[in-house]
Amino acid sequence: MSLIPDISPLTLNRLSVYLRCLRILEAEGETKVSSGALADRFELSPAQIRKDLAHFGEFGVRGVGYDVESLGAHLHELLGLNAQHNLVVVGIGNLGSALCSFLGFNDSSFRVVAGVDADPERVGKQVGDITVQPLEALETVVESAGIEMGVLTIPPEAATQCYERLVASGIRSILNFAAVQLPHRSDVRVKNVDFRVFLEELAFFRRDPS
Amino acid sequence: MSLIPDISPLTLNRLSVYLRCLRILEAEGETKVSSGALADRFELSPAQIRKDLAHFGEFGVRGVGYDVESLGAHLHELLGLNAQHNLVVVGIGNLGSALCSFLGFNDSSFRVVAGVDADPERVGKQVGDITVQPLEALETVVESAGIEMGVLTIPPEAATQCYERLVASGIRSILNFAAVQLPHRSDVRVKNVDFRVFLEELAFFRRDPS
């Protein structure tokens, strides 16, 4: 079906946003929505919505708009959410725990199936659905639980080593919350998330305009 | 001094990244760095580094490069990090707690000075430097502690109401982790962070290319 052309990261992230918006409308009982209505409701650009969607076929009906449910289903599939993605969370501090519980009741595209921590105090703890295992078990766990994505929620000093171990275990998709530059590998996709960048963006607009 | 021209969000976020890189080099004892060396080390583009920095004056020395310490200081100031920014965290679950402790030992540009939660079980708990206070105390706390930024780490149902209360208390900068569309106000800056968007970006590149 959908032979997907090249897609920019900006467009890709907007598709996630659109999907979120559609789910909200769906919960409100809406069945049809136009690009203009979507844009008004969620502060988006109608032309951009249409452009973004048009890359992947003709999902809308002229004069009417889009079917909330079927467009949602299309985006869901397009984003690779039909498959279930098993995750391991490395570092079960507060942030790691937050992700474990967050991805418990989620719509099951993502599921944390294991969590490991270097701290013996934390090993054995129950967080969301999982029991914390020792860091040494990382490779074993990845292989036995069919894990395909790793989440790094550990201090920066430990991040690179854990990254190497995840990659050596066959993981090719990593969400990294540690503020370090992980070594680049063309076959591994890393998504870096740095909270300080978000805060600094807010701080910039509060600076003294001297 | 620095009369700052308009700056794109992309450039702004890169400045944060540059600052992070400079701090690492500083810790390693480097005193000078060229755009090329920075780019090699951190997988950036040398021309872009120069363009980005050149917006704000001539920080480099031709034939030499940039002074790690003084460029760091410039960026620090430029990003509004000389001032201390007091934050309130609304919702002290795992994610809220993570932010409280994360911004404990930080370099003091950002400080969580208060945390509130609707759950009586959590009120009185000690997290990082702060003692959790009841949600009702939100306005009082904001006004008495000189708070200028709010962080929303609460379930989506509660987010809009807390947003309104933060804004009514005078807060104009908000970091929002709840997956809702907060009402737009031209005088309030909201930075939305949605973990699912990050995960879906990774999932997209794992989808079945049918």
Next chain:
DNA sequence: CCATGTGAACAAATTCACAGCA
């Protein structure tokens, strides 16, 4: 010399505006 700073060339992304279809 060597690396910055910068205008000019290029590329990407967004918006416009309208043809085409239910």
Next chain:
DNA sequence: TGCTGTGAATTTGTTCACATGG
């Protein structure tokens, strides 16, 4: 009529290549 889908126009962002100056 009304909204999609889309080429064309515009704006924004990136890269190139070189003149400039320590």
